Amino acid sequence: MNYLTQQLVNGLTLGSVYALIALGYTLIYGVLQLLNFAHGDVYMVGSFAGYFTMIGLGGPQNPMVPIWVMILLMFLAGMVVSGGLGVMIEKFAYRPLRSSPRITSLISALGVSLFLESAVLLLFGPKIRNYDTTDYIPIGTGIHIGGVTIEPMRILLIVISAVLMVVLILVVNKTRLGRGMRAVAYDSDAAVMMGVDVNRVIMLTFLIASALAGAAGVMVGLVYFTINNYMGFLAGLKAFAAAVVGGIGSIPGAVLGGLLIGFLESLAAGYLSPNFANVITFAALIAVMLVKPRGLLGRSAIVKV
Amino acid sequence: MTNKPDDSAPQGEAPAKPAASDSLHIGTDEWVAQHTDRQEARRGAVAMLAVVRNRLPAPVLWGVPLILLLLFPMMANGYLLRVGVNLGLFLMLSLGLNVVVGYAGLLDLGYVAFYGFGAYSYALLSSNQFGVHLPTWIAVPLVVIASAVLGLLVSLPSRRLLGDYLAIVTLFFGEVFLEFLSAGDTISVPWAKEPVNVTGGANGIVSVDGWSLFGFEFKTNTPYFYLLVVTCFALTFGLYRISRSRVGRAWRAVGDDALAAEAMAIPVKRLKLLAFVVGAVIAGLTGTIFAGVQLGVYPTSFDMPLLILLYAAVILGGSGSLAGAILGGAVMSLLPEVLRQPEIGEALFFVVLVIGVFKVMGAKRGAIMAAATFVVGLVINAILALSKVPHLATDDWAQSTVGHVIGPWLFVPADRMLWGNIGFVVLIVAIATINRIPRRVRALFIPLLLWLAIFVWMVRLSPEASLTRQMVIGGVLIVFMIARPQGIFGKQRVDIV
Numbered sequence: 190m191n192y193l194t195q196q197l198v199n200g201l202t203l204g205s206v207y208a209l210i211a212l213g214y215t216l217i218y219g220v221l222q223l224l225n226f227a228h229g230d231v232y233m234v235g236s237f238a239g240y241f242t243m244i245g246l247g248g249p250q251n252p253m254v255p256i257w258v259m260i261l262l263m264f265l266a267g268m269v270v271s272g273g274l275g276v277m278i279e280k281f282a283y284r285p286l287r288s289s290p291r292i293t294s295l296i297s298a299l300g301v302s303l304f305l306e307s308a309v310l311l312l313f314g315p316k317i318r319n320y321d322t323t324d325y326i327p328i329g330t331g332i333h334i335g336g337v338t339i340e341p342m343r344i345l346l347i348v349i350s351a352v353l354m355v356v357l358i359l360v361v362n363k364t365r366l367g368r369g370m371r372a373v374a375y376d377s378d379a380a381v382m383m384g385v386d387v388n389r390v391i392m393l394t395f396l397i398a399s400a401l402a403g404a405a406g407v408m409v410g411l412v413y414f415t416i417n418n419y420m421g422f423l424a425g426l427k428a429f430a431a432a433v434v435g436g437i438g439s440i441p442g443a444v445l446g447g448l449l450i451g452f453l454e455s456l457a458a459g460y461l462s463p464n465f466a467n468v469i470t471f472a473a474l475i476a477v478m479l480v481k482p483r484g485l486l487g488r489s490a491i492v493k494v
Numbered sequence: 495m496t497n498k499p500d501d502s503a504p505q506g507e508a509p510a511k512p513a514a515s516d517s518l519h520i521g522t523d524e525w526v527a528q529h530t531d532r533q534e535a536r537r538g539a540v541a542m543l544a545v546v547r548n549r550l551p552a553p554v555l556w557g558v559p560l561i562l563l564l565l566f567p568m569m570a571n572g573y574l575l576r577v578g579v580n581l582g583l584f585l586m587l588s589l590g591l592n593v594v595v596g597y598a599g600l601l602d603l604g605y606v607a608f609y610g611f612g613a614y615s616y617a618l619l620s621s622n623q624f625g626v627h628l629p630t631w632i633a634v635p636l637v638v639i640a641s642a643v644l645g646l647l648v649s650l651p652s653r654r655l656l657g658d659y660l661a662i663v664t665l666f667f668g669e670v671f672l673e674f675l676s677a678g679d680t681i682s683v684p685w686a687k688e689p690v691n692v693t694g695g696a697n698g699i700v701s702v703d704g705w706s707l708f709g710f711e712f713k714t715n716t717p718y719f720y721l722l723v724v725t726c727f728a729l730t731f732g733l734y735r736i737s738r739s740r741v742g743r744a745w746r747a748v749g750d751d752a753l754a755a756e757a758m759a760i761p762v763k764r765l766k767l768l769a770f771v772v773g774a775v776i777a778g779l780t781g782t783i784f785a786g787v788q789l790g791v792y793p794t795s796f797d798m799p800l801l802i803l804l805y806a807a808v809i810l811g812g813s814g815s816l817a818g819a820i821l822g823g824a825v826m827s828l829l830p831e832v833l834r835q836p837e838i839g840e841a842l843f844f845v846v847l848v849i850g851v852f853k854v855m856g857a858k859r860g861a862i863m864a865a866a867t868f869v870v871g872l873v874i875n876a877i878l879a880l881s882k883v884p885h886l887a888t889d890d891w892a893q894s895t896v897g898h899v900i901g902p903w904l905f906v907p908a909d910r911m912l913w914g915n916i917g918f919v920v921l922i923v924a925i926a927t928i929n930r931i932p933r934r935v936r937a938l939f940i941p942l943l944l945w946l947a948i949f950v951w952m953v954r955l956s957p958e959a960s961l962t963r964q965m966v967i968g969g970v971l972i973v974f975m976i977a978r979p980q981g982i983f984g985k986q987r988v989d990i991v
Contacts, residue, residue: 224661277926282972289979292601295661296809299802300971307964308922311954312915422798426669433662464677471670478663 196459197452202343202412204451205350209405210428211435211443212357213398219374219438220394221287223294227278227301228402229425230309235271235403236416237309240318242266249321260411264349267403274305275399276392284388302422309418317417320410346408353404354444357397361440370394374438423467427454430474436484445485450474556727563723567716575715581827582722583784588807588823589729589816590776595805596814597742598769599749601661603801604648604668608774610675610796611644612637612781614693617791620703623694630705634782641778642771649770668801675793698792705786718787725783729776734816745769746814799964803827806971812981821982826967833963836893836956843951844896851944859937866941867948868903874945875905884908897952906953914954921946 210232217225242263247253254262282301286294361367369390372380381387409424410416431450435442453473458466477485567575587609594602619626619633628636648667679695693699705712705721712718736742747755748765756762785791803826811822833839852860878885886906892898907913924943931939955962 281926282976285976286979289975292595292809292813293975293979295601296805297972297975299805300968300975302968303799303802304965304968304972307961307968308918311958311961311965312918426665429662430666433659462677465673467673468670468677471666471673475663475666475670478659478666482659 192459196455198339198343199459200452200455201448202346202451203455204448205347206405206409206447207424207428207431207450208444208447209350209353209401209408210424211431211447212354212440213402214429214432215435215437215440215443216370216394216398218432220370220377220391221283221294222291223283224298224429225283225398226295226298226425226429227282227305228398229421229423229428230302230305231271231275231278231399231421232402232406232409232424232428233416233418233421234274234305234309234406235267235399236406236410236420237313237318237418238270238403239263239267239407239410240320240416243320260345263407263411264404267407268400269403271403271406272396272400275395275402278399279392279395284391306418306421313418315417317415320414320416340412342412346412349404349408353401357401358440360397366390366393427470430471434474434477434484436486439484439486442484442486556731560723560727564720567719572715575719577828577831578719579715579722579787580831581824582719582726583780583787584804584807584827585726585820585823586722586729586780586783587777587804588811588819588826589726589733590773590780591804592808592811592814592816592819593733593745593776594769594773595808596819597737597745597749598766599752600766600769602664602770602773603661604664604666604671605773605777605804606796606798606801607668607671608641608645608777609781609784609800610671610791610793612641612778613785613788613791613795614675614699614781615640615778616782616785617699617702618692621699622701623691623699627703630703630707630786634705634779637782638775638779641774641781644778645771645774646767648774649767672793672797675796693793696793698790700790702785702789702791704789705783712786715787718783721783725779730816730820737816741765741768749814802971803830803967806967809981810971810974812983815981815983818981818983829967829970830963833966834959836897836959837895839959839962840894840896840952840956843956844948847944847947863937863940863944867944870941870945871903871905871948875903878905878907886910891952893956897956900948900952904949904952910953910957914950917946917950918954921950 210228213228213231214225217223217228243249243259246259246262252259278301282297283294286297359367361370369380369385370393372383372385373387373390377387380390406416409420427450428447431446432443433446434449435444435446450470454466454470457469461469566578570578587605591602591605594600594605615637616633618624619628619636620630621627648664675693675698676696678693679691679697705718710717712721737746744755744760744765747758747760748762752762784795788795807822807826808819809822810825811818811820832842848864851863854860855863884907886908891906891910892901921943924939924946928936928939928943955965
């Protein structure tokens, strides 16, 4: 029972991270129908930004500011850097290709991903960075559930991602920008005719999506400690899988998919085989895709000719 | 009654019409028919390539490269031969991917897995892993058949998946395969007590048998090179014939618009499966050769960067064009090799820079910019020399002729890593923001930017060849997609609404 609880908590933590990245995928796919393969690397850059903010503030051992402020600043730095990076990527790599065949922006996205991974490696070297926050960030004692102690950092992570998701859903459903996003997603040509500034909407979508990825990057550092320049690929792939399984373009779907993958992965690692956790996860996803090709919460698209 | 005069009038004039416009024929699409002329009427290097390709008689176009290639092993050293073998493997892969992506328009992101499947199956059938040593002429056909079956199995359930969803499922398939390779050294099977080592995990399978055909053992790279020349030519010829055949035309119809093709009674699903299987077979066959060349297989040979390079090759060359797949494959296979050597890489950098400046700015302004950059370099040199930042003498850092030539002009600080990194970040920011600077003032910043680019390349990027080539390839992909989305030999799609 304890073991199961532990695995479920692991799954929830992992799932929240995947869900945050998946939201970015889904938002971008929603407005542009673009598989943004660079999204995982944006998340990686966010993680590095958080790390260097922490180091810049004196590191976890002897911080120059109160620990809460430091964590806040780390999130802020990760989100700002990632958000800015996302906007730049959109402007230079995707916007010129908007009227080209779809596959060209896919290739461009792969190019961005390759560029970011090697640029980070060039700047910061192959050393694996460690957030190393276990012993030094004392934020409460954690909660005991069924004999299992949940680390405070995990609770913080789950709470923050829940808050970010709620904010995102409010933005998409209640604000003018959100209405613009939904309009562009539904039919960007018609949206232009209705006076929606499509460029601005797409830019802000990238900003939001990338900022979420940046937050996820900082979270991963805080909970799982080690970060490196290749961490973006697999995490991005899984988050992408989450977005797809949930029904790409659907926001609740991305959250659902993220959590599903988190649970799948931690349960597969805990009960079946740690080595084959990824294999099992992806195989399960393929199965879901074949049964429900549009994802769990996706709408089926009817093409009129 | 009233219609009659109207009907008769055109009939009366009808004989005159065809004479007036001789070239118009019913049943031919003029836009398509004029494609070659249009291509040749354009200017620039690409059009010249197209003219060469269109005008040369077939025996010359095929024969001359063949003869040159057959002579190649006699002139090349071991390294060049190995590069040639890699090029051959890469060309086969890009030709195969061109069938799937270029002809049939299927986004297969698990393509590399078939390559890996071919290599690993061959390795399992002829190595000490399970003590099986099948002769090559049995192992290779077996692997090819197995690849076809696997291709069918992967594509069969995906046939109801459209566009992106096919890409997603194949991407997952590729990832599952890769994970399976690296975790496959401890597979628990019900009938064995110990976990079975199937794929050798991260260490891969070593001591794979080389090829041997008709009693001839492939011991060096030379026979493999000849083998690859033969297979590449056979493949190119075969694909050329296929692309002109009924199936090839149908593939292109499916790739252009599957819905319209289906309306024309083309069996879309069967054709998609066929394209997928053909791709898988070519990749699997290439895998067997690869395993033979390497005498071992490792999971890292089949990961994402290879897939990116292959896609880049096919798209760069022009999706759906055979010549494009070959040219793109050659560029993408040789570019990393070229960039590995500072001697060529640095020269290439300056050539591209100069051509870029003159192409974008025109001859006159380009020359002014080049001169200004030269002056900027001297000024910066003087300022930094005064600032007492420790720096290196030319002989201490220059790796190539280019380095020695510009050595006195370029200021190279002793802490190359720090200054190079700063320069790199500033350069990226500068490129990103240069459009924000008002047009009139912008010209003043361009020499600075050029100097910074040269500085960063010589100080930081050129010594880190392996990273730089990744970055360059990434950058080339982005820039190329923006500049020429249809690829070198691709046909720009004309949408008639």
